[in-house]
Amino acid sequence: MDDLTEMQPYVEKTMPMTPELMRYVRAQAGPLTAAQRSLMDATLALGGVAEMQIPPEQGVLLTLLARLISARTVVEVGTFTGYSTMALAEGVDTDGTVITLDITDEWSAIATEAWRAAGVAERIRQVHGPAAESLRTLPDEPFVDLVFIDADKVGYVDYWELLVPRVRPGGLLIADNVLYAGEAVSPDATGNAQAIRDFNAHVLADDRVESVLLTVADGLTLARKK
Numbered sequence: 321m322d323d324l325t326e327m328q329p330y331v332e333k334t335m336p337m338t339p340e341l342m343r344y345v346r347a348q349a350g351p352l353t354a355a356q357r358s359l360m361d362a363t364l365a366l367g368g369v370a371e372m373q374i375p376p377e378q379g380v381l382l383t384l385l386a387r388l389i390s391a392r393t394v395v396e397v398g399t400f401t402g403y404s405t406m407a408l409a410e411g412v413d414t415d416g417t418v419i420t421l422d423i424t425d426e427w428s429a430i431a432t433e434a435w436r437a438a439g440v441a442e443r444i445r446q447v448h449g450p451a452a453e454s455l456r457t458l459p460d461e462p463f464v465d466l467v468f469i470d471a472d473k474v475g476y477v478d479y480w481e482l483l484v485p486r487v488r489p490g491g492l493l494i495a496d497n498v499l500y501a502g503e504a505v506s507p508d509a510t511g512n513a514q515a516i517r518d519f520n521a522h523v524l525a526d527d528r529v530e531s532v533l534l535t536v537a538d539g540l541t542l543a544r545k546k
Contacts, residue, residue: 356403358434366427382407383408390465394412394464395420396419396468397483400427401434405418405420414443416443421449422471423448423471425448455479462487466493467491473500473519474512476495477519480495480523484545490544493541494543496538498519498520499516499535520541529545529546530546531544
């Protein structure tokens with residue numbers, strides 16, 4: 321797969337994502353709620369780390385996917401300020417649960433305030449500490465309907481291996497940043513970009529799932545557990 325020149329010819333349907341086109345796409349996702357806008361503003365105020373927040377259209381997609389499969393139990397790896405957590409909680413059943421894992425509680429106050437404003441706080445359970453350790457404490461059975469991985473890139477393969485057995489047949493696994501700002505395409509990639517390349521190859525070779533890599537935001541992998 322490194323030699324992309326060996327791919328079969330196909331009809332090109334992609335297009336440059338201009339600022340005007342991006343605004344149009346985001347408008348199609350609908351207006352932000354007051355809770356979403358407040359959380360986005362609070363996150364932007366943090367400065368450079370705000371780049372870790374998913375864009376609004378990706379949040380709408382997460383909510384829709386959770387609703388499409390009638391998700392009741394979601395596991396998220398990587399909370400940050402909680403925008404994706406909130407989107408997932410809005411998509412689960414009213415008695416559903418989003419278990420969100422993060423190495424730190426640094427941004428928990430921002431997240432919790434936003435979840436309360438959105439009316440979904442009671443559907444969310446926060447767990448702090450190394451994600452791999454936290455995942456090992458979860459029931460060792462297929463009880464999860466949907467997974468969202470958006471954390472340290474070098475941990476993606478480990479998180480995947482800990483989560484796939486815990487996802488029910490027909491459940492979804494979603495991974496963010498799988499293009500890594502375009503660096504994932506380079507065979508000379510290093511660091512996080514190489515970790516993402518390794519992860520993408522791992523998912524493609526995993527016969528427990530059927531998957532597709534989408535050019536949403538910074539790249540989004542959707543995988544269905546067989």
